[in-house]
Amino acid sequence: MSAMSKFHAVIVLTSMLVFGAAALAATHDYIIVDLGVVAPGDQWVQGNAASPRGMATGRSVGGGNQAFLWSYAGGLVGLPNLAGRPYSVGNGVNDAGVVVGNGTTTSWGAGPLPLIWQGGTVAQLPLPAGETLGRAEAINNAGLVAGSVDGGSMQVAAIFTTGGATIVTATTPEGCYSNTLYGINDAGLAVGTGIDPGNLARNVGFLYDTGTGVANEVGALDGCNGALCFGVSEAGHVVGSSMLNQGAGSPFVWTAADGIQPVPLPAGTSQGGARDANSDGWVVGTASSAYAIPYLYDGETTHRLADLLPDGTGWDLEFNTSSSAEGISDEGIIVGTGEHDGNVRGYAMIPNHGVPVLLQDFAAVGRDDGIEVSWELWLDGADLDVTLQRATDAAGPWAAVSAAPVAGDRGALVLDADTQIDLTYHYRLVLDEGGEAAVLGTVSARRTQIGVADVVLGGASPNPTRGATALAYRLPAPQEVRLTVHDVRGRLVRTLVDGAVSGGDHLAQWDGHGDGGAPAPVGVYFFKLQTSQAARTQKVVLTR
Numbered sequence: 001m002s003a004m005s006k007f008h009a010v011i012v013l014t015s016m017l018v019f020g021a022a023a024l025a026a027t028h029d030y031i032i033v034d035l036g037v038v039a040p041g042d043q044w045v046q047g048n049a050a051s052p053r054g055m056a057t058g059r060s061v062g063g064g065n066q067a068f069l070w071s072y073a074g075g076l077v078g079l080p081n082l083a084g085r086p087y088s089v090g091n092g093v094n095d096a097g098v099v100v101g102n103g104t105t106t107s108w109g110a111g112p113l114p115l116i117w118q119g120g121t122v123a124q125l126p127l128p129a130g131e132t133l134g135r136a137e138a139i140n141n142a143g144l145v146a147g148s149v150d151g152g153s154m155q156v157a158a159i160f161t162t163g164g165a166t167i168v169t170a171t172t173p174e175g176c177y178s179n180t181l182y183g184i185n186d187a188g189l190a191v192g193t194g195i196d197p198g199n200l201a202r203n204v205g206f207l208y209d210t211g212t213g214v215a216n217e218v219g220a221l222d223g224c225n226g227a228l229c230f231g232v233s234e235a236g237h238v239v240g241s242s243m244l245n246q247g248a249g250s251p252f253v254w255t256a257a258d259g260i261q262p263v264p265l266p267a268g269t270s271q272g273g274a275r276d277a278n279s280d281g282w283v284v285g286t287a288s289s290a291y292a293i294p295y296l297y298d299g300e301t302t303h304r305l306a307d308l309l310p311d312g313t314g315w316d317l318e319f320n321t322s323s324s325a326e327g328i329s330d331e332g333i334i335v336g337t338g339e340h341d342g343n344v345r346g347y348a349m350i351p352n353h354g355v356p357v358l359l360q361d362f363a364a365v366g367r368d369d370g371i372e373v374s375w376e377l378w379l380d381g382a383d384l385d386v387t388l389q390r391a392t393d394a395a396g397p398w399a400a401v402s403a404a405p406v407a408g409d410r411g412a413l414v415l416d417a418d419t420q421i422d423l424t425y426h427y428r429l430v431l432d433e434g435g436e437a438a439v440l441g442t443v444s445a446r447r448t449q450i451g452v453a454d455v456v457l458g459g460a461s462p463n464p465t466r467g468a469t470a471l472a473y474r475l476p477a478p479q480e481v482r483l484t485v486h487d488v489r490g491r492l493v494r495t496l497v498d499g500a501v502s503g504g505d506h507l508a509q510w511d512g513h514g515d516g517g518a519p520a521p522v523g524v525y526f527f528k529l530q531t532s533q534a535a536r537t538q539k540v541v542l543t544r
């Protein structure tokens with residue numbers, strides 16, 4: 001196993017591995033990773049954004065600029081430049097690994113065009129009729145892109161798709177309009193900056209609902225008269241900086257329930273801004289004194305990122321003017337820029353106890369020629385040392401399946417042909433590192449039971465939800481079922497079904513409360529359906 005493989009496995013083993021197990025308490029113990037460079041001669045790298053599931057993008061700078069895609073399992077992949085635009089930057093990325101950003105004719109950003117990278121290829125996003133310039137800043141999982149067109153005093157906010165673009169003409173009740181949008185979530189809430197025609201010295205923190213076309217302001221902190229919005233979480237936390245006219249700013253977080261609230265500055269700083277938030281309401285940004293100080297606000301305390309790193313990493317996140325914190329995933333992965341051994345590099349800070357390996361799917365299906373076992377992990381990839389084991393008794397003994405896994409439509413699959421007819425086989429996925437093992441899940445099947453594992457768990461609806469949501473599931477035959485709700489760290493929140501269920505279609509409902517009856521906090525939650533033949537997972541976002 002490579003050093004990087006060992007690194008990933010160690011992180012996973014210290015995480016919450018399986019739904020329903022006792023969760024580790026939230027900590028601020030991080031490992032920091034150099035995102036790398038696109039070309040060996042590149043001089044510096046910026047980390048600019050993180051998707052909800054922890055993919056990252058930015059730019060690597062050498063003779064030109066190249067955007068990149070980084071993932072926890074796959075590392076850094078350079079993205080091609082558009083013909084005629086030798087300088088590119090990745091500004092946003094979604095969970096499918098689709099990156100958006102700008103292609104320019106110079107390193108300082110002249111002649112910007114909005115770009116999208118899908119499957120390793122680059123294309124220009126279409127511009128509205130009559131426009132020749134544009135910028136793409138963020139993309140959600142539905143493919144909506146937030147950004148702007150034109151420039152200078154003519155710059156206005158826009159929403160792009162691969163099929164077209166629309167200028168945002170909506171104004172707030174006060175008559176303000178947006179000149180650029182910097183963030184957008186899966187609910188279609190886009191955030192950015194705006195202009196107040198009645199007071200051009202005042203900044204406007206702009207909210208735009210792409211579904212309804214309604215625009216509003218976030219307001220301002222005490223002693224301020226405006227704001228700039230830079231990021232929005234899946235649960236609707238909006239972050240940015242609030243200031244008096246064009247003066248120094250202070251970071252804030254806004255929600256529909258609580259309005260605009262200050263984010264405390266880290267010790268030793270006097271001003272700053274917030275750049276991103278996750279669905280737990282954790283905020284990252286950069287403050288300043290004599291140096292740039294990236295920070296994390298966990299809803300209670302603001303931490304300088306430099307204070308969260310172990311000794312001896314070679315990273316400087318406090319004594320330079322290059323450092324920043326730009327993105328945070330729902331699992332707590334922080335993306336930004338710092339200095340590593342004297343070089344400006346993009347980083348990912350990964351919580352030692354905060355990255356769950358969620359078993360998205362695990363199924364065993366009997367066939368004429370054997371038993372097909374398939375699985376998908378939340379953090380899938382060759383860097384996770386996962387072994388499929390088999391036993392004829394649920395208590396063991398267990399032995400590794402000899403057939404090698406191959407890539408399937410989702411995750412990996414194995415056809416275990418070395419099986420007997422009319423004998424039940426039990427399978428389990430085991431994550432092993434240095435003699436320590438963690439069982440991720442178990443399923444069972446018989447070679448003659450063709451199709452028994454066709455267990456289906458539908459997506460939650462509505463999603464996002466302000467409270468109640470429902471999801472359908474299908475069982476091919478009567479069986480024991482456990483359907484539970486878990487938070488993003490794997491902790492059990494609610495048990496919806498636990499017992500025998502008849503075959504056929506069923507509907508389960510969650511009212512947004514925990515087992516104790518109290519409303520669950522806003523954030524990302526997971527439905528886990530477990531039967532003896534299959535495990536299925538679906539995500540839901542709870543807002544208020």
